[in-house]
Amino acid sequence: MEIFAQQLVNGLVLGSIYALVALGYTMVYGILGLINFAHGDITMIGALVSITVVQLLAAAGMPAAVTLVLAGGVAMVVCVILGVSIERVAYRPLRRAPRLAPLITAIGISILLQYSAALIWGKQYIAMPELIEPTRISIAGAQLTDLQVVIFLLACLIMASLLWFIKTSRMGRAMRATEQNPDVAGLMGVNTNTVIAFTFVLGSAIGAIAGLMVVLYYGLGHYFMGFMLGLKAFTAAVLGGIGNVAGAVLGGLLLGVIESLASGYIGDLTGGVLGSNYRDIFAFLVLVLVLVLKPSGLMGQHSGDRA
Amino acid sequence: MSFSALISNPRWRRTAWIVIALLLLAAPFLIEATLGRSWVRITDVALLFIMLALGLNIVVGFAGLLDLGYIAFFAVGAYSYALLASPQLGIHWPFLLLLPLGAAVAALFGILLGAPTLRLRGDYLAIVTLGFGEIIRVFLNNLNRPVNITNGPQGITLIDPLQMGGFSLSQSHSFAGLTFSPVHSYYFVFLACAVLSIVISLRLENSRVGRAWMAIRDDELAASAMGINTRNVKLLAFAMGATFGGLAGALFASFQGFISPESFHLIDSIMVLCMVVLGGMGNVAGVVLGAVLLTALPEALRYIGPLQQSWFGEILVEPSDARMLLFGLALVLMMLLRPSGILPSRRRRMTLPSLTTKATRAAG
Amino acid sequence: MQPADALLSATGISKHFGGLAALSDVSITIRRGEIFGLIGPNGAGKTTLFNVLTGIYAADGGELVFDGKRIDGFKPHRVAQYGIARTFQNIRLFSSMTALENVMVGRHLRTRTGVLGAVLRTRRALAEERAIVQRAHELLNYCGLSARANDLARDLPYGDQRRLEIARALATDPKLLALDEPAAGMNATETEALKTLLERTRADGVTLLLIEHDMKLVMSLSHSVVVLDYGEKIAEGEPAAVQRDAKVIEAYLGGSLT
Numbered sequence: 001m002e003i004f005a006q007q008l009v010n011g012l013v014l015g016s017i018y019a020l021v022a023l024g025y026t027m028v029y030g031i032l033g034l035i036n037f038a039h040g041d042i043t044m045i046g047a048l049v050s051i052t053v054v055q056l057l058a059a060a061g062m063p064a065a066v067t068l069v070l071a072g073g074v075a076m077v078v079c080v081i082l083g084v085s086i087e088r089v090a091y092r093p094l095r096r097a098p099r100l101a102p103l104i105t106a107i108g109i110s111i112l113l114q115y116s117a118a119l120i121w122g123k124q125y126i127a128m129p130e131l132i133e134p135t136r137i138s139i140a141g142a143q144l145t146d147l148q149v150v151i152f153l154l155a156c157l158i159m160a161s162l163l164w165f166i167k168t169s170r171m172g173r174a175m176r177a178t179e180q181n182p183d184v185a186g187l188m189g190v191n192t193n194t195v196i197a198f199t200f201v202l203g204s205a206i207g208a209i210a211g212l213m214v215v216l217y218y219g220l221g222h223y224f225m226g227f228m229l230g231l232k233a234f235t236a237a238v239l240g241g242i243g244n245v246a247g248a249v250l251g252g253l254l255l256g257v258i259e260s261l262a263s264g265y266i267g268d269l270t271g272g273v274l275g276s277n278y279r280d281i282f283a284f285l286v287l288v289l290v291l292v293l294k295p296s297g298l299m300g301q302h303s304g305d306r307a
Numbered sequence: 308m309s310f311s312a313l314i315s316n317p318r319w320r321r322t323a324w325i326v327i328a329l330l331l332l333a334a335p336f337l338i339e340a341t342l343g344r345s346w347v348r349i350t351d352v353a354l355l356f357i358m359l360a361l362g363l364n365i366v367v368g369f370a371g372l373l374d375l376g377y378i379a380f381f382a383v384g385a386y387s388y389a390l391l392a393s394p395q396l397g398i399h400w401p402f403l404l405l406l407p408l409g410a411a412v413a414a415l416f417g418i419l420l421g422a423p424t425l426r427l428r429g430d431y432l433a434i435v436t437l438g439f440g441e442i443i444r445v446f447l448n449n450l451n452r453p454v455n456i457t458n459g460p461q462g463i464t465l466i467d468p469l470q471m472g473g474f475s476l477s478q479s480h481s482f483a484g485l486t487f488s489p490v491h492s493y494y495f496v497f498l499a500c501a502v503l504s505i506v507i508s509l510r511l512e513n514s515r516v517g518r519a520w521m522a523i524r525d526d527e528l529a530a531s532a533m534g535i536n537t538r539n540v541k542l543l544a545f546a547m548g549a550t551f552g553g554l555a556g557a558l559f560a561s562f563q564g565f566i567s568p569e570s571f572h573l574i575d576s577i578m579v580l581c582m583v584v585l586g587g588m589g590n591v592a593g594v595v596l597g598a599v600l601l602t603a604l605p606e607a608l609r610y611i612g613p614l615q616q617s618w619f620g621e622i623l624v625e626p627s628d629a630r631m632l633l634f635g636l637a638l639v640l641m642m643l644l645r646p647s648g649i650l651p652s653r654r655r656r657m658t659l660p661s662l663t664t665k666a667t668r669a670a671g
Numbered sequence: 672m673q674p675a676d677a678l679l680s681a682t683g684i685s686k687h688f689g690g691l692a693a694l695s696d697v698s699i700t701i702r703r704g705e706i707f708g709l710i711g712p713n714g715a716g717k718t719t720l721f722n723v724l725t726g727i728y729a730a731d732g733g734e735l736v737f738d739g740k741r742i743d744g745f746k747p748h749r750v751a752q753y754g755i756a757r758t759f760q761n762i763r764l765f766s767s768m769t770a771l772e773n774v775m776v777g778r779h780l781r782t783r784t785g786v787l788g789a790v791l792r793t794r795r796a797l798a799e800e801r802a803i804v805q806r807a808h809e810l811l812n813y814c815g816l817s818a819r820a821n822d823l824a825r826d827l828p829y830g831d832q833r834r835l836e837i838a839r840a841l842a843t844d845p846k847l848l849a850l851d852e853p854a855a856g857m858n859a860t861e862t863e864a865l866k867t868l869l870e871r872t873r874a875d876g877v878t879l880l881l882i883e884h885d886m887k888l889v890m891s892l893s894h895s896v897v898v899l900d901y902g903e904k905i906a907e908g909e910p911a912a913v914q915r916d917a918k919v920i921e922a923y924l925g926g927s928l929t
Contacts, residue, residue: 034430035430035433035434090639090642090643093643094642094643097642097646098646099429099430100373100429100584101642101646102642103373103430103433104580104581104584104638104641104642105638105639105642105643107577107638108634108635108636108637108638108639108642109635109639110635111574111577111631111632111634111635111638112632112635112636112639114631114635115628115631115632115635116632118628119624119628119632227573231434231437231438231441234434235438238431238434278445278449280441280445281441281442281445281446283438284438284439284441284442285442287434287435287438288423288424288435288438288439291424291427291431291434291435292423292424292427292435295427295431507790510789510790510792511786511789511790514784514788514789514796514800515778515779515782515784515785515789515799515800515803516784516785516786516789517789518768518772518775518776518779519776519779521765521767521768521772522765522768522776522779524767525764525765525766525767525768526763526764526765526766528727528747528763529759529763529764529765530765530776531746531747531748531751532725532727532747532748532751532756532757532759532763533748533751533756533776533777533779533780533839533840533842533843534748534751534752534777534779534780534781534843535748535776535779535780536748537748543786547786
C-alpha cells in the first residue's frame, strides 16, 4: 500500500506539471487547430533561463524566495516574447495553408529552439543550484518534500486561475468565441489576431513556470528536455480532450498518476520482464490507446471536426 | 537548337541517358579520385536515403499521410537483418533470404501500426506515428533483459556483410584493373536498389493505385464516395512505404556491420520527411534531389569546423549543431516561402484541406 | 409496400445530431429510370438525406433498400460499389489532378489492377489502363469537357467543374446518380446545357436523384418530386401537383397567401 501511496503522490506532483504544459498545447490547438510542436521547447527555454538566473542571483547572495520569483519572472518574459514572436513570424502567415505546412514549420522551430539552447547552454545536463534544504513530509505513508507540495499547490492555483479567467473575463470570452468560430468572432468585433497572440502569451508564460518547476523537481535542465516533456504534455491534453482546458488539467494529473503507478508496478506485473526503464513509453501507449479508442478524450473536444 | 527542343529530341534523350548511366557507373571511382574515399561512403548512404525518401514519399507525398515515425521501419528492417546474420543470436542466414525478409517484417509492422490508426485525422496520425517510432526505439534499447535479444544500447556488431560462398562485399576485389573496396561494391548494390525504387515509384504514381492514393490525399470523402476503400488503400500506402524502409534498413545493417538504437532517432524520421517535403512532395525527381542534398550538405558543413578554427581560432558552433540549426531554419523558411518544395510536382503542392475549408465543407 | 420497379426505397429514415432532428421519419421511393427531385427550403434536411443514402451518415432509424438489397449502414465506398454515385453541393474534385485523371479515378471501383500489376506492367494491367483512359475520354466528351482533359481540376471554370463532377460520378457506372444542387451558380445557358446532359444521362439508363433550388429546372426535369421541410416530408407527387400544394407554398414563402 505504501508503494501505491508513494507513486500516487509522485504522480500527482509530476502530473500537475504536465497539466501546466498541456494547457499551452490545448489552448493553441483549440484556437488554431495547430499542434504547437515548439511548445515543449519553449518550456525548456524557460527552464534553462531560470537556472541561469538562479545561478547568477544565488552567487550574488540573494535570498532564496526573491531568487525564485525573479527567475520565474525572467523566464516568463523570455518565453512570452519567444512564443508571441514565433506565432507572429511562423504561424500567422500559414493560417490558411494546408495543415501540413504549419506542422512542419512547428517542427522546424522546435529544432531551432533546441539547438539554439545547445549553443547557449551547451549539451550537458545543467544543475539547478539548491536554494533551500527541502523538508521531508510524510502523507499517508508517502514521502515527499515541501518543495513538491509547493509545486503541486502552485500548479493547481495557476490552473484554477486560468479556468476562472477564461470563464469570466472579457478576453476569456473572446478566446472561447474565437475557438468556436474565428470568422464569426471577427465579425462580432473580436480582434482574432490579438486573441490568438494572447493565447500564446498565456501558454508561454504558464509553460515558463512549468519549466522552472521541472528543474526544481529534478534539479537538472537539458537542452533536449522539451521533447519528452512536450510529448507527454500533449498526450495529457489529448487524454483530457484536446481543446478543452479543464480536460488538460484532468489529463495531466491522470497521466502523471498512470505513469507513476505503471512504472512502479510494471516490474511486478510482468514478472521482471519489463522494468521501469520503459517508463517513457507509457505516455505513448496512453496516447495511442486514447486516439484509437476515444479520440475526443475524457472530457470531449469543443468541436467535433471529423475528417 | 533551343534547350527544350533538345530535350524533346528522342536521339538526344537517348544519348543523355547513356551518358548519365555511364557517369553513374563510374561515379564511385570519380568521386574517390576527386573528393576522397569518405565521400564514396557518403554517396552510398545517400543512395540508402533515396530509398527511404521514396518510401516515405508514397506515404506522405502520394497518399498525404503524415508519418513522423518512419525511421521505425528502417530500424525494424535493420534489426531483422542483424539478428539473423550476426553472432548476437548465432544465426547466419543468407542475404538473399534476409533482404526480402527485412522488407516483409517492416511491411508487417506497417500494417500493424496502420490498421488501428489510419482513420485518425492528419495531425493526430502524425503524433501517433511519432509515438510509435519512439516506442520501437525504447524497446530496441531495452530488450536486453531478461533475455538479451537486441543487446540494448550497445547494439549489434559484427553483422554479416552481403556475401555468397566465399565472395564477400566486405573485402576488396580487383576487376578490370580497378580496385573495388567495400564502399565501391556496396555502391553498385545500392545504386541498383535505388534505381529499382525510382522505377517502382514512377510506375505506382501513374497507376490505378497511385491515383487512388492521390484522390485520398486531395479529398478523402470524395474518394470514398467514388468507391475507393480508403482504409485499405491507406494501409497499402503505409505497407509499401514500410517495405522500402525495411529493405533500406537491412542493406544498412549489412553495410555498416553495426547498428544500435541511436541510429534510429526521431530526428532521422524528421530528416527523411524533410527530404520529401523540401525536395517536392509527390515528385519522384524532387524527392531524390532532396535526399541527395540533405545527405551531402550536412557532410559539406563539416568543413566549417576547421574553417571556424582558422577564422576565429576556436570552434564556436559545432558542425553537427550548425547543421541542425540550418535544418530547422530551412524547414521554417521553406514552409513560409516555397511550401511546394524545390521541384514541386506539376500537381499542386500540399493538397490536404486546411481546417477552415474543412469546416466550411462540413457545414455545407 | 414498394412498387416492383422501385430502384431505391427509403422507409422511415431518421437522423439526429445532438438534440436536433435533421430527418424525421422520411420515406421516399425512387423508380427505375425516372428523374426524382428533392426540394425544400434551406436547412430542410435534403443534403442530410443525401448523406444517409450515400453512406456518409448512418441513419438513426429506418430502412434503406437499393436494387432489392438492404444497404443500411454501408460505408460510402460500398454504396458506390452497389451502384449509387453522387456529386457534392460544394464541389469536391481532386484539385491536384487533371480533369482526365479525376474521371479515371471514377473508374477505380470497376477495375482491378493492383500494386503488382502496376509495378510489373503486365499485359493485363496495361490493357486495363488503356481502357480506363479511353472510357474517361468518352465520358469527358459526353459531358462536353474534351477540350479540358489535361487541365488541372482546380483551374477549370465553375460550370466545367460541376460537369466534371458528373463525368467522374458517371465513370463509376452507377444505376442511380445523386446530384446535390448541380445547377448552383450556373447562368441560364449553362443550366440549359446541364438539363440536356441530365436528360441524355437518363435516356442512357441512369436513374437520377436531384436536389435543386432552381425550380424551373427541377419541375421541368423531374417525374416525381418530394418536398422536405424541417426534416419532414411535407409533400410528394408529380411536379405540377406539388407546386400547387398549400403546405409547400407556405414552407417556401413562410406563410399562407390569404
